[in-house]
Amino acid sequence: MSRIKIPFDKKIFENKKFSKESFARVLKDILKYKDKYFGFIRIDKADDVQYFLFFMKSKCYAAGVVSSSRPFSISIGDFFDHVLSSPEDKLTISLYEIDPILLKGVLVFVQKEPTIKAETKLFDLESILERIRKDSTNAFVVLKERDMMNFFFFKNGKAIVAYFADTDYEVDQTASIAENLLSYAYPTEQKAVEALIYRDIKTAPSEDSESFDPGDIIKMLHEPEKEMMLDKTDEEEQKLYLEIFVVEGKQAGENFHVTLPCAIGRKGSDVIIKDQKVSKKHARIKEISKKIIIEDLKSTNGTFVNNERIIAQELQSGDLISVGDTKMRVSFFWDTSEYSEYKEYTPQDL
Secondary structure (H helix, E strand, O other): OOOOEOOOOEEEEEEEEOOHHHHHHHHHHHHHOOOOOEEEEEEEEOOOEEEEEEEEOOEEEEEEEEEOOEEEEEOHHHHHHHHHOOOHHHEEEEEEEOOHHHHHHHHHHHHOOOOEEEEHHHOOHHHHHHHHHHHOOOEEEEEEEOOEEEEEEEEOOEEEEEEOOOOOOOOOOOOOHHHHHHHHHOOOOOOOEEEEEEOOOOOOOOOOHHHOOHHHHHHHHHOOOOHHHHOOOOOOOOOOEEEEEEEEOOOOOOEEEEEOOEEEEOOOOOEEOOOOOOOOOOEEEEEEOOEEEEEEOOOOOOEEEOOEEEOEEEOOOOOEEEEOOEEEEEEEEOOHHHOOOOOOOOHHHO
16 A cells, blocks of 8 residues: 555544544544644545645644645645545544644645655755755755655754654664754665655645634534435436525525536626625535535625524525625525526515
8 A cells, every 4th residue: 555654743543434423523622622733634545545634723724635645735625525525434534643843844745846856866965955054944854765754844954853754763862863864865775765855845724724613514524414405316416506596685686507616706706796795705615425515715704694604514405695795595406407486585584
Protein backbone atom coordinates (compact mmCIF):
# COMPACT_ATOMS: atom_id res chain seq x y z
CA MET A 1 0.00 0.00 0.00
CA SER A 2 1.21 3.50 -0.88
CA ARG A 3 0.00 5.50 2.13
CA ILE A 4 2.12 8.22 3.64
CA LYS A 5 2.94 8.42 7.33
CA ILE A 6 3.00 11.86 8.95
CA PRO A 7 4.64 12.49 12.34
CA PHE A 8 2.39 13.37 15.26
CA ASP A 9 2.58 14.39 18.90
CA LYS A 10 -0.29 12.20 20.09
CA LYS A 11 -2.14 9.36 18.39
CA ILE A 12 -5.63 9.55 19.87
CA PHE A 13 -6.69 6.50 17.85
CA GLU A 14 -5.82 4.94 14.52
CA ASN A 15 -7.48 2.93 11.74
CA LYS A 16 -10.87 2.46 13.37
CA LYS A 17 -13.84 1.37 11.28
CA PHE A 18 -15.55 4.42 9.78
CA SER A 19 -19.21 5.29 10.17
CA LYS A 20 -21.17 8.51 10.35
CA GLU A 21 -21.67 7.81 14.05
CA SER A 22 -17.93 7.36 14.68
CA PHE A 23 -17.22 10.51 12.67
CA ALA A 24 -19.69 12.45 14.83
CA ARG A 25 -18.04 11.10 18.00
CA VAL A 26 -14.63 12.29 16.76
CA LEU A 27 -15.99 15.78 16.16
CA LYS A 28 -17.51 15.78 19.65
CA ASP A 29 -14.09 14.85 21.08
CA ILE A 30 -12.51 17.77 19.19
CA LEU A 31 -15.14 20.17 20.54
CA LYS A 32 -14.19 19.10 24.08
CA TYR A 33 -10.79 20.71 23.52
CA LYS A 34 -12.62 24.03 23.03
CA ASP A 35 -10.08 26.22 21.19
CA LYS A 36 -6.97 24.22 22.06
CA TYR A 37 -6.97 21.38 19.51
CA PHE A 38 -4.43 21.38 16.67
CA GLY A 39 -4.38 18.26 14.54
CA PHE A 40 -6.13 16.31 11.83
CA ILE A 41 -8.58 13.57 11.00
CA ARG A 42 -7.30 11.09 8.44
CA ILE A 43 -9.73 8.96 6.43
CA ASP A 44 -8.09 6.05 4.59
CA LYS A 45 -9.89 4.55 1.61
CA ALA A 46 -9.39 0.98 0.41
CA ASP A 47 -7.89 2.19 -2.88
CA ASP A 48 -4.93 3.85 -1.09
CA VAL A 49 -6.45 7.32 -1.16
CA GLN A 50 -6.13 9.34 2.06
CA TYR A 51 -8.33 12.28 2.99
CA PHE A 52 -7.25 14.83 5.60
CA LEU A 53 -9.33 17.33 7.54
CA PHE A 54 -7.15 19.81 9.44
CA PHE A 55 -8.18 21.65 12.61
CA MET A 56 -6.72 24.81 14.07
CA LYS A 57 -7.93 25.84 17.51
CA SER A 58 -10.64 23.14 17.27
CA LYS A 59 -12.11 24.66 14.09
CA CYS A 60 -12.17 23.18 10.61
CA TYR A 61 -9.31 24.93 8.81
CA ALA A 62 -8.46 23.11 5.57
CA ALA A 63 -8.63 19.77 3.79
CA GLY A 64 -6.49 17.71 1.46
CA VAL A 65 -6.18 14.38 -0.30
CA VAL A 66 -3.12 12.23 -0.93
CA SER A 67 -3.26 9.74 -3.79
CA SER A 68 -0.25 7.66 -4.85
CA SER A 69 1.81 9.77 -2.41
CA ARG A 70 0.84 12.98 -4.26
CA PRO A 71 -0.88 15.66 -2.14
CA PHE A 72 -3.66 17.95 -3.33
CA SER A 73 -5.54 20.71 -1.56
CA ILE A 74 -9.35 20.41 -1.66
CA SER A 75 -12.19 22.39 -0.12
CA ILE A 76 -13.74 21.21 3.13
CA GLY A 77 -17.00 20.74 1.24
CA ASP A 78 -15.24 18.42 -1.23
CA PHE A 79 -13.77 16.49 1.72
CA PHE A 80 -17.28 15.74 2.98
CA ASP A 81 -18.55 15.03 -0.55
CA HIS A 82 -15.84 12.40 -1.11
CA VAL A 83 -15.91 10.81 2.34
CA LEU A 84 -19.66 10.67 2.92
CA SER A 85 -20.38 9.37 -0.59
CA SER A 86 -17.92 6.45 -0.18
CA PRO A 87 -19.04 3.02 1.11
CA GLU A 88 -18.43 3.02 4.87
CA ASP A 89 -16.92 -0.49 4.82
CA LYS A 90 -14.14 0.83 2.55
CA LEU A 91 -13.02 3.52 5.01
CA THR A 92 -11.08 3.78 8.27
CA ILE A 93 -10.73 6.85 10.48
CA SER A 94 -7.76 8.09 12.56
CA LEU A 95 -7.30 11.11 14.82
CA TYR A 96 -4.00 12.80 15.69
CA GLU A 97 -2.90 15.78 17.73
CA ILE A 98 0.10 17.80 16.49
CA ASP A 99 1.68 21.09 17.46
CA PRO A 100 1.05 24.28 15.43
CA ILE A 101 4.48 24.23 13.72
CA LEU A 102 4.05 20.69 12.43
CA LEU A 103 0.46 21.46 11.43
CA LYS A 104 1.79 24.34 9.33
CA GLY A 105 4.36 22.01 7.78
CA VAL A 106 1.75 19.44 6.80
CA LEU A 107 -0.44 22.20 5.34
CA VAL A 108 2.54 23.45 3.31
CA PHE A 109 3.05 19.89 2.03
CA VAL A 110 -0.61 19.70 0.95
CA GLN A 111 -1.11 23.26 -0.34
CA LYS A 112 2.23 24.19 -1.94
CA GLU A 113 4.49 23.02 -4.72
CA PRO A 114 8.07 22.45 -3.48
CA THR A 115 10.85 24.71 -4.74
CA ILE A 116 13.01 21.61 -5.15
CA LYS A 117 11.89 17.98 -5.35
CA ALA A 118 14.46 15.29 -6.07
CA GLU A 119 16.31 12.33 -4.59
CA THR A 120 19.07 13.58 -2.34
CA LYS A 121 21.74 11.67 -4.26
CA LEU A 122 21.01 13.86 -7.29
CA PHE A 123 21.90 17.24 -5.77
CA ASP A 124 23.92 18.91 -3.03
CA LEU A 125 21.45 19.37 -0.18
CA GLU A 126 24.10 20.87 2.08
CA SER A 127 24.61 23.83 -0.27
CA ILE A 128 20.82 24.40 -0.33
CA LEU A 129 20.75 24.52 3.48
CA GLU A 130 23.65 26.98 3.41
CA ARG A 131 21.67 29.22 1.04
CA ILE A 132 18.66 29.08 3.40
CA ARG A 133 21.01 30.07 6.25
CA LYS A 134 22.57 32.98 4.35
CA ASP A 135 19.15 34.25 3.23
CA SER A 136 17.90 34.05 6.83
CA THR A 137 14.66 32.66 5.44
CA ASN A 138 11.87 30.49 6.86
CA ALA A 139 11.54 27.14 5.15
CA PHE A 140 10.40 23.54 5.49
CA VAL A 141 12.47 20.59 4.33
CA VAL A 142 10.63 17.29 4.03
CA LEU A 143 12.65 14.09 3.68
CA LYS A 144 10.61 11.18 2.33
CA GLU A 145 11.91 7.65 2.80
CA ARG A 146 9.45 5.06 1.46
CA ASP A 147 6.11 6.17 2.96
CA MET A 148 7.57 8.15 5.88
CA MET A 149 7.48 11.95 5.79
CA ASN A 150 10.03 13.68 8.06
CA PHE A 151 9.68 17.44 8.58
CA PHE A 152 12.39 20.01 9.41
CA PHE A 153 11.49 23.64 10.10
CA PHE A 154 13.92 26.50 9.50
CA LYS A 155 13.30 29.88 11.12
CA ASN A 156 15.39 32.83 9.98
CA GLY A 157 17.73 30.39 8.28
CA LYS A 158 18.28 28.12 11.29
CA ALA A 159 16.89 24.60 11.72
CA ILE A 160 14.97 24.79 14.99
CA VAL A 161 12.81 21.65 15.14
CA ALA A 162 12.55 18.21 13.50
CA TYR A 163 9.63 15.79 13.33
CA PHE A 164 10.38 12.20 12.38
CA ALA A 165 7.71 9.84 11.08
CA ASP A 166 10.51 7.27 10.86
CA THR A 167 10.49 6.18 14.49
CA ASP A 168 13.30 3.69 13.84
CA TYR A 169 15.75 6.49 13.12
CA GLU A 170 18.04 7.11 16.06
CA VAL A 171 18.48 10.84 16.48
CA ASP A 172 22.00 11.88 17.47
CA GLN A 173 21.34 14.00 20.53
CA THR A 174 24.88 15.45 20.40
CA ALA A 175 24.40 16.72 16.83
CA SER A 176 22.48 19.75 15.58
CA ILE A 177 19.12 19.44 13.83
CA ALA A 178 20.75 20.32 10.51
CA GLU A 179 23.38 17.61 11.05
CA ASN A 180 20.68 15.02 11.77
CA LEU A 181 18.86 16.18 8.65
CA LEU A 182 21.93 15.57 6.47
CA SER A 183 22.64 12.26 8.18
CA TYR A 184 19.11 11.09 7.34
CA ALA A 185 19.30 12.49 3.79
CA TYR A 186 22.52 10.59 3.00
CA PRO A 187 22.29 7.23 4.81
CA THR A 188 25.19 4.79 4.73
CA GLU A 189 22.95 1.97 3.53
CA GLN A 190 21.49 1.89 0.04
CA LYS A 191 18.04 3.47 0.13
CA ALA A 192 16.34 6.27 -1.76
CA VAL A 193 15.55 9.43 0.16
CA GLU A 194 13.58 12.18 -1.57
CA ALA A 195 13.86 15.81 -0.51
CA LEU A 196 11.06 18.34 -0.85
CA ILE A 197 12.18 21.89 -0.08
CA TYR A 198 9.61 24.61 0.50
CA ARG A 199 10.71 28.25 0.54
CA ASP A 200 7.12 29.54 0.28
CA ILE A 201 5.50 28.42 3.53
CA LYS A 202 2.46 30.68 3.65
CA THR A 203 -0.69 28.66 4.30
CA ALA A 204 -4.35 29.63 4.19
CA PRO A 205 -7.66 28.24 5.38
CA SER A 206 -10.04 26.74 2.83
CA GLU A 207 -12.37 29.34 1.37
CA ASP A 208 -15.32 27.49 2.91
CA SER A 209 -13.72 26.94 6.33
CA GLU A 210 -16.13 29.26 8.15
CA SER A 211 -19.09 27.41 6.65
CA PHE A 212 -18.27 24.20 8.50
CA ASP A 213 -18.75 24.41 12.24
CA PRO A 214 -18.11 21.02 13.96
CA GLY A 215 -21.29 21.41 16.00
CA ASP A 216 -23.40 21.90 12.86
CA ILE A 217 -21.69 18.95 11.15
CA ILE A 218 -22.53 16.71 14.12
CA LYS A 219 -26.20 17.68 13.83
CA MET A 220 -26.12 16.93 10.11
CA LEU A 221 -24.56 13.50 10.64
CA HIS A 222 -27.16 12.57 13.27
CA GLU A 223 -30.22 13.66 11.30
CA PRO A 224 -32.20 10.76 9.75
CA GLU A 225 -32.26 10.25 6.02
CA LYS A 226 -35.25 11.91 4.33
CA GLU A 227 -36.34 8.93 2.23
CA MET A 228 -39.43 10.57 0.71
CA MET A 229 -37.26 13.33 -0.68
CA LEU A 230 -34.15 11.47 -1.71
CA ASP A 231 -35.00 7.83 -2.54
CA LYS A 232 -34.73 7.04 -6.24
CA THR A 233 -37.38 4.74 -7.67
CA ASP A 234 -35.64 4.13 -11.01
CA GLU A 235 -32.57 1.95 -11.34
CA GLU A 236 -30.95 4.57 -13.54
CA GLU A 237 -29.22 7.54 -11.93
CA GLN A 238 -31.52 10.56 -11.78
CA LYS A 239 -30.56 14.19 -11.58
CA LEU A 240 -31.80 16.30 -8.69
CA TYR A 241 -33.40 19.61 -9.62
CA LEU A 242 -34.16 22.60 -7.45
CA GLU A 243 -37.09 24.90 -7.87
CA ILE A 244 -36.50 28.28 -6.21
CA PHE A 245 -39.42 30.69 -6.04
CA VAL A 246 -38.88 34.28 -4.88
CA VAL A 247 -41.68 35.16 -2.46
CA GLU A 248 -40.43 38.54 -1.25
CA GLY A 249 -38.06 41.17 -2.63
CA LYS A 250 -37.50 43.00 -5.93
CA GLN A 251 -37.77 39.73 -7.89
CA ALA A 252 -40.93 38.44 -6.17
CA GLY A 253 -42.70 35.93 -8.41
CA GLU A 254 -39.55 34.83 -10.31
CA ASN A 255 -38.73 31.11 -10.61
CA PHE A 256 -35.29 29.51 -10.86
CA HIS A 257 -34.82 25.89 -12.00
CA VAL A 258 -31.30 24.68 -11.19
CA THR A 259 -29.29 21.50 -10.65
CA LEU A 260 -26.83 20.83 -7.84
CA PRO A 261 -24.42 22.16 -6.86
CA CYS A 262 -25.60 25.72 -7.34
CA ALA A 263 -24.50 29.11 -6.05
CA ILE A 264 -26.71 32.01 -4.96
CA GLY A 265 -25.34 35.53 -5.24
CA ARG A 266 -25.50 38.98 -6.77
CA LYS A 267 -23.00 38.22 -9.58
CA GLY A 268 -21.46 35.20 -11.27
CA SER A 269 -23.85 32.72 -9.64
CA ASP A 270 -26.40 30.16 -10.81
CA VAL A 271 -29.17 32.06 -9.05
CA ILE A 272 -28.68 35.82 -9.53
CA ILE A 273 -30.37 37.92 -6.85
CA LYS A 274 -30.57 41.65 -7.65
CA ASP A 275 -30.28 42.83 -4.08
CA GLN A 276 -27.48 45.09 -2.85
CA LYS A 277 -27.52 43.37 0.55
CA VAL A 278 -26.63 40.08 -1.16
CA SER A 279 -22.92 39.27 -1.59
CA LYS A 280 -21.48 38.44 -5.01
CA LYS A 281 -21.08 34.83 -3.87
CA HIS A 282 -23.53 34.54 -1.00
CA ALA A 283 -24.50 30.88 -0.47
CA ARG A 284 -24.14 27.44 -2.02
CA ILE A 285 -26.57 24.51 -2.15
CA LYS A 286 -25.21 21.01 -2.75
CA GLU A 287 -25.85 17.34 -2.07
CA ILE A 288 -23.69 15.52 0.47
CA SER A 289 -24.41 11.85 1.14
CA LYS A 290 -28.09 12.12 0.12
CA LYS A 291 -28.61 15.30 2.11
CA ILE A 292 -29.24 18.71 0.58
CA ILE A 293 -26.98 21.20 2.34
CA ILE A 294 -26.97 24.98 2.15
CA GLU A 295 -23.83 26.77 3.31
CA ASP A 296 -23.12 30.44 3.76
CA LEU A 297 -20.06 31.65 1.79
CA LYS A 298 -18.83 34.24 4.29
CA SER A 299 -21.55 36.63 3.13
CA THR A 300 -21.69 40.13 4.59
CA ASN A 301 -25.27 39.96 5.82
CA GLY A 302 -25.67 36.23 6.45
CA THR A 303 -27.90 33.43 5.17
CA PHE A 304 -31.12 32.46 6.95
CA VAL A 305 -33.24 29.30 6.78
CA ASN A 306 -36.76 29.65 8.17
CA ASN A 307 -35.67 32.98 9.71
CA GLU A 308 -32.68 31.48 11.61
CA ARG A 309 -29.11 32.42 10.65
CA ILE A 310 -27.04 29.42 9.53
CA ILE A 311 -23.47 28.53 8.60
CA ALA A 312 -24.27 25.14 7.07
CA GLN A 313 -27.55 23.29 7.41
CA GLU A 314 -29.61 20.56 5.77
CA LEU A 315 -32.51 21.84 3.68
CA GLN A 316 -36.01 20.40 3.48
CA SER A 317 -38.33 20.84 0.52
CA GLY A 318 -40.48 23.86 1.34
CA ASP A 319 -37.88 25.66 3.48
CA LEU A 320 -37.65 29.44 3.30
CA ILE A 321 -34.21 30.87 2.44
CA SER A 322 -33.53 34.53 3.18
CA VAL A 323 -30.59 36.51 1.76
CA GLY A 324 -30.53 40.29 2.10
CA ASP A 325 -34.08 41.57 1.59
CA THR A 326 -34.99 38.57 -0.59
CA LYS A 327 -36.91 35.49 0.56
CA MET A 328 -37.16 32.30 -1.50
CA ARG A 329 -39.07 29.05 -1.13
CA VAL A 330 -37.12 25.95 -2.24
CA SER A 331 -38.47 22.62 -3.54
CA PHE A 332 -36.62 19.48 -4.70
CA PHE A 333 -37.43 17.19 -7.64
CA TRP A 334 -35.66 14.19 -9.20
CA ASP A 335 -37.11 14.83 -12.65
CA THR A 336 -38.19 17.94 -14.55
CA SER A 337 -41.56 16.28 -15.16
CA GLU A 338 -42.14 16.40 -11.40
CA TYR A 339 -42.08 20.22 -11.26
CA SER A 340 -45.17 21.32 -9.39
CA GLU A 341 -47.43 24.25 -10.08
CA TYR A 342 -46.24 27.16 -8.00
CA LYS A 343 -48.44 28.57 -5.31
CA GLU A 344 -48.70 32.32 -4.80
CA TYR A 345 -47.25 32.86 -1.33
CA THR A 346 -48.58 35.73 0.71
CA PRO A 347 -46.82 37.43 3.65
CA GLN A 348 -49.04 35.38 5.99
CA ASP A 349 -47.50 32.19 4.59
CA LEU A 350 -44.05 33.36 5.68
